[in-house]
Amino acid sequence: MSTVAVEVVYRGIFQKSLARNIVRSIVFAARKEGKIGTAFGRYGDSPERNGIPAKQFAIVADTAEELEENLAVYQAHEVDVTINVDDTLCKGVESWAWYGLEPINKLTKPNGTLIVTSRQTAESLIEDIHQREEPFSLSIIPGVPSFSGLWVYKDDHTDVRILGTLCKVCPQLVSLKSMVEAIKDQGWSDLKITSAEKAYERATDRPVEPGEGSASVPFSFELPGWKTMEEGLVIRGQGAGGGFRGGEEGFQPDRNEVFKKWSTRSMRPVVNFETCIKCTLCWLQCPDTCFDVTPDGLFDANMEACCGCGVCEAVCPVPECVTMVNEAEFNDNNSQWEAWQLDKDGYKKWMTVLIEKEKLVERTHGFHHVGQYAEEAANAGDN
Amino acid sequence: MTTVQDLPQIRGVKNIPIQEGYTSGHRTCQGCESALVMRLMIKAAGPRTIVVGSTGCMYVANTTYYSTPWVVPWMHTQLGSSGSAAMGTAAGLASQMRKGKMKNEPINVIAFCGDGGGVDMGLSAVSAALQHDEYNLLILCYDNESYANTDIQVSGSSPWGANSTFSPPGKVHNIMNKRWKKNTAPMLAVGHPNCRYVATACGSYGLDFTNKIRRALTIGGPTFIHSIDPCPKGWDYDPKYSHELGMLAVETGIWVQYEIVDGELILNGPTKAIANGIRKRKPVEDYLMRQGRFAHFTPDDLKMFQAKIDESWEKWWIPGVVPMSPEAGA
Numbered sequence: 094m095s096t097v098a099v100e101v102v103y104r105g106i107f108q109k110s111l112a113r114n115i116v117r118s119i120v121f122a123a124r125k126e127g128k129i130g131t132a133f134g135r136y137g138d139s140p141e142r143n144g145i146p147a148k149q150f151a152i153v154a155d156t157a158e159e160l161e162e163n164l165a166v167y168q169a170h171e172v173d174v175t176i177n178v179d180d181t182l183c184k185g186v187e188s189w190a191w192y193g194l195e196p197i198n199k200l201t202k203p204n205g206t207l208i209v210t211s212r213q214t215a216e217s218l219i220e221d222i223h224q225r226e227e228p229f230s231l232s233i234i235p236g237v238p239s240f241s242g243l244w245v246y247k248d249d250h251t252d253v254r255i256l257g258t259l260c261k262v263c264p265q266l267v268s269l270k271s272m273v274e275a276i277k278d279q280g281w282s283d284l285k286i287t288s289a290e291k292a293y294e295r296a297t298d299r300p301v302e303p304g305e306g307s308a309s310v311p312f313s314f315e316l317p318g319w320k321t322m323e324e325g326l327v328i329r330g331q332g333a334g335g336g337f338r339g340g341e342e343g344f345q346p347d348r349n350e351v352f353k354k355w356s357t358r359s360m361r362p363v364v365n366f367e368t369c370i371k372c373t374l375c376w377l378q379c380p381d382t383c384f385d386v387t388p389d390g391l392f393d394a395n396m397e398a399c400c401g402c403g404v405c406e407a408v409c410p411v412p413e414c415v416t417m418v419n420e421a422e423f424n425d426n427n428s429q430w431e432a433w434q435l436d437k438d439g440y441k442k443w444m445t446v447l448i449e450k451e452k453l454v455e456r457t458h459g460f461h462h463v464g465q466y467a468e469e470a471a472n473a474g475d476n
Numbered sequence: 477m478t479t480v481q482d483l484p485q486i487r488g489v490k491n492i493p494i495q496e497g498y499t500s501g502h503r504t505c506q507g508c509e510s511a512l513v514m515r516l517m518i519k520a521a522g523p524r525t526i527v528v529g530s531t532g533c534m535y536v537a538n539t540t541y542y543s544t545p546w547v548v549p550w551m552h553t554q555l556g557s558s559g560s561a562a563m564g565t566a567a568g569l570a571s572q573m574r575k576g577k578m579k580n581e582p583i584n585v586i587a588f589c590g591d592g593g594g595v596d597m598g599l600s601a602v603s604a605a606l607q608h609d610e611y612n613l614l615i616l617c618y619d620n621e622s623y624a625n626t627d628i629q630v631s632g633s634s635p636w637g638a639n640s641t642f643s644p645p646g647k648v649h650n651i652m653n654k655r656w657k658k659n660t661a662p663m664l665a666v667g668h669p670n671c672r673y674v675a676t677a678c679g680s681y682g683l684d685f686t687n688k689i690r691r692a693l694t695i696g697g698p699t700f701i702h703s704i705d706p707c708p709k710g711w712d713y714d715p716k717y718s719h720e721l722g723m724l725a726v727e728t729g730i731w732v733q734y735e736i737v738d739g740e741l742i743l744n745g746p747t748k749a750i751a752n753g754i755r756k757r758k759p760v761e762d763y764l765m766r767q768g769r770f771a772h773f774t775p776d777d778l779k780m781f782q783a784k785i786d787e788s789w790e791k792w793w794i795p796g797v798v799p800m801s802p803e804a805g806a
Contacts, residue, residue: 106505106709140627142537143505143709189503191541242712242768243628244639317542328539331499331547333523344494349501351543357506373490377682378719380511382500382545398500402507402708403716417716458506458714 096154096163097266098172099259100200102186103149104179104359105141107240107459111178112149114252119151119259121275122267128153129160135168137190144357144400144458146186153266174263175201176255179238179359180211181420183221185311187356193313194356196223203227206262206298210234210251212454213421215299220424224306231299232262234292238359242459250288253281257292269293314351342388348398354381355426358401360417360456362394363444366433368414375405375415387430396426403458418451480612481524481582483690489683493519502545503537507715509705509722510534510590510618513679517586517616518548520689525584526551528565530558530598532590533625534618555593558615559601562587563698566611584693585612591619591633594702595660602700606668609697614689617660617700620707628710632658635730636784637777638769640710645772656784661702662797665736673699675735680722681745688735695737704731712768721766729757729785732796741794751795760785 099119101112116132123130130153138147150169154160163169177183177197185194198207207229209218215231222231239251253276260269273286323329337343362375369391376384376392383398384405394405401420409415433440486492497518504511510533518525527550529535535552538544553561566585572578587605589598594617602615622640623629630642635657639645643652665674673695675688685703692699706721708714713721725731726746733747749755760782764770773781789795793802 140536140625141709142503143507143715145503145505191543243709244712244768245771322542326542328542328544330544330549333547334496334499346496346499347547348499349543349545352501352503352541354501354503373492377489377492377516378512378680380504380508380515380718381502382496382498382515386494395500400506402718403714404507404719407716408719458708458716459712 095265096152096159097263098153098163098169099151099174099176099263099266100169100172101149101176101178102182102197103147104182104240105138105145105147105189106143106243108178109141109147109243110241110246111239111252112147115176115255116149116151118252118256118272118275118279119153119267121278122256122271123153125271125274126267128155129157130154131160131164137188142189144359144402145189145354146182146356147189169200171202172200172205173202173266174206174208174259176208176259178210178251178255180209180213180218181359182356183209183218184420185223185356187353191314191316191351194311196225196311198222198225198229201229204229206230206232208232208234208255208258208262210236210238210255211421212237217421219301219306221421222301222306223311224304224308226303228303229301230262231301232258232297233299234258237454237456240457240459250285253285253289254292257289258296261293261296262298312353337385337387340388343390344386346382346385348382348395353397354400355397358399359420359458360401360403361396361399361420361423362401362403362405362415363418363447364392364394364429365414365444366391366430367437367441368411370411372410374408374410378404378408380404385430391430393428393430396428413448416448416451418447419454419456422447422450479582480694480696481522481584483520483522483694485687485690486520486683492682492686493522495519495523497521497523497525497546497548499545499547501543503540504533505707505709505715507708507718508533508537509679509707509718510620511537512718513616513618513685513703513705514538514588516679516682516685517588517689520686521584521586521693523548524581525586526565526569528553528558528561528585528587530561530587530589530593531555532593533620534588534590536625553587556597557601558587558589558593558598559603559605562613562615563605563608563611566613570611582612584614586614586616586693588616588618590624591617591621591631592623595619595633595658596631602664603667606664606671606698606700609670611698612693612696614692614699614701616689617702618705619702620705620710621657622707622710624707624710630655633660636781637773639772640769650772650774651777659799661700661736664700666798669739670697671699672697672738673735675701676731676733677701677703678722678726678731678733679703679705680719680726681733684733684744691735691737710769712771713766717766721763724758724763724766727758728760728763729789729796730760730763734797741797747796757785757789
């Protein structure tokens with residue numbers, strides 16, 4: 094008698110189909126073994142927004158009664174395996190709904206497994222993952238996180254590679270044999286079965302000890318109860334803002350303190366303040382009001398507010414003045430303008446290295462036309 | 477009629493006000509053009525403004541879970557009632573001021589609605605508001621061409637053939653949304669001759685956009701602006717292209733930029749250059765094939781779409797605006 098729960102943490106819309114494929118296949122495979130299960134998305138994440146972290150769950154039980162017991166809650170309280178399909182989510186998950194920031198391993202059971210698709214090393218990922226008191230395992234599936242669009246799915250086998258790995262790290266869930274049958278039943282190609290089997294063979298496991306990981310404390314808020322809400326459900330507006338860092342010059346808007354949105358970001362803008370011509374376009378066209386105006390008339394992207402859409406890079410008329418860089422390269426949300434003020438040469442070197450590195454592994458948001466994957470694969474050569 | 481605020485036209489993009497009335501921390505998608513439209517709208521209108529919003533992305537994303545990015549006062553109204561809420565707010569303010577219950581000063585009233593709220597459900601209320609020319613108000617329709625908040629259902633403003641939850645292409649029927657996009661702004665301009673200002677706009681042209689908001693708020697009486705907002709979620713493209721797709725909509729001639737001021741049609745920006753023959757329209761393919769919602773289009777579908785756009789430019793009485801002809805039998 095047992096219940097096994099799996100969660101998939103993913104980027105809203107971009108990885109919605111991927112997450113659905115994973116949780117559904119788990120349930121299909123479980124049924125092959127006479128078990129009963131269900132796959133569902135978290136209510137609070139719907140309707141999804143591009144990039145904002147969301148969750149889907151698969152719960153598998155031996156009997157219908159056990160399953161019902163687990164479904165009586167809003168979301169699983171703990172899971173055997175957490176699957177994270179975008180490594181930048183290791184920094185934490187701020188839901189569309191209002192929870193503050195949750196560690197990626199918050200629901201992972203003691204000695205459970207966290208599966209991550211990433212090109213980073215285990216050490217580098219553990220730097221981002223919040224510490225906790227119970228041990229868990231980290232299993233990395235090497236690869237660039239797979240992003241699709243709402244209508245066009247990027248079938249790059251990420252789904253089956255995760256399913257293969259899952260069968261290895263959580264044998265009590267389903268066997269590889271049942272999983273292969275479930276893949277076949279969905280009409281997927283033999284190539285996808287091979288991918289699942291290879292992933293099963295190659296699955297790795299890195300134990301993470303208590304105390305290993307990031308020591309930062311995820312931000313949280315006290316949620317108002319119905320008695321503390323104001324009459325007529327009035328919500329207090331934001332302040333008018335003022336000078337940069339409270340000074341006389343520049344401008345810094347007040348910001349929503351309880352929804353920061355930065356965990357939505359999988360890339361962040363890096364600004365070259367020396368080539369900036371102060372055209373104002375990045376600041377003006379930012380849908381998230383994330384640029385602070387500095388006393389010298391430059392624009393400093395506030396990393397507590399930036400959600401990484403990349404519009405600033407797209408509208409900037411100066412080459413490489415604003416460059417979107419993989420979020421995995423950073424360990425803090427500090428001001429770039431302040432860093433540049435302190436050490437201009439040091440900043441330039443730091444920035445140049447990042448931009449050059451970015452050119453080697455380009456990270457994009459999504460996948461939007463038929464045949465794009467074939468084109469990408471052809472361009473990537475033997476990858 | 478109450479007086480209007482002194483909001484002069486902004487000369488140059490660098491003179492757009494630095495103050496914000498809509499700040500960070502909203503629950504929209506990455507690269508949401510409608511969020512940008514809210515931000516630019518309130519930059520142009522200034523702090524003495526009341527905003528009323530009907531249900532849609534810009535309601536749900538901006539006030540759910542007991543927090544908000546709004547600096548100015550904002551109130552939610554039902555899906556079909558942006559027009560009535562705008563008129564009620566303007567009338568309420570006028571009444572309070574007349575009775576001496578509040579200081580007599582011009583306060584901008586802006587009601588926004590999405591295409592579901594404005595082009596579909598709330599069209600009658602918008603029409604009613606535009607008839608009552610004793611009230612100063614602006615109705616801004618932010619059009620992302622679907623019911624985007626609830627995960628992309630077809631609206632009267634969705635383009636022909638676009639993929640959506642209600643119009644998924646299949647093997648037998650490739651085109652499931654067979655309706656052509658409603659021509660909303662001209663319909664409202666033609667139908668309400670006393671309405672002094674109707675315009676179309678696009679957030680990609682920030683200066684043009686803010687100046688249109690200011691003209692609408694200062695001309696007096698009820699006014700209407702229809703804005704096209706690329707939606708990275710429903711249109712399915714990389715969020716960084718929000719700005720570029722807005723421009724492509726105009727450059728391909730699919731979206732036509734104009735103002736109708738006291739019955740006079742003034743074309744703006746690239747639309748004006750296209751109409752004057754200075755600029756050629758880009759092929760619609762450049763715009764359509766950038767978006768996943770048209771990924772299923774065959775070459776014939778593209779031709780069909782192009783032909784409809786060509787027709788609107790070559791056959792219509794006023795190109796891109798009025799689809800009728802003054803000549804009998806033409």
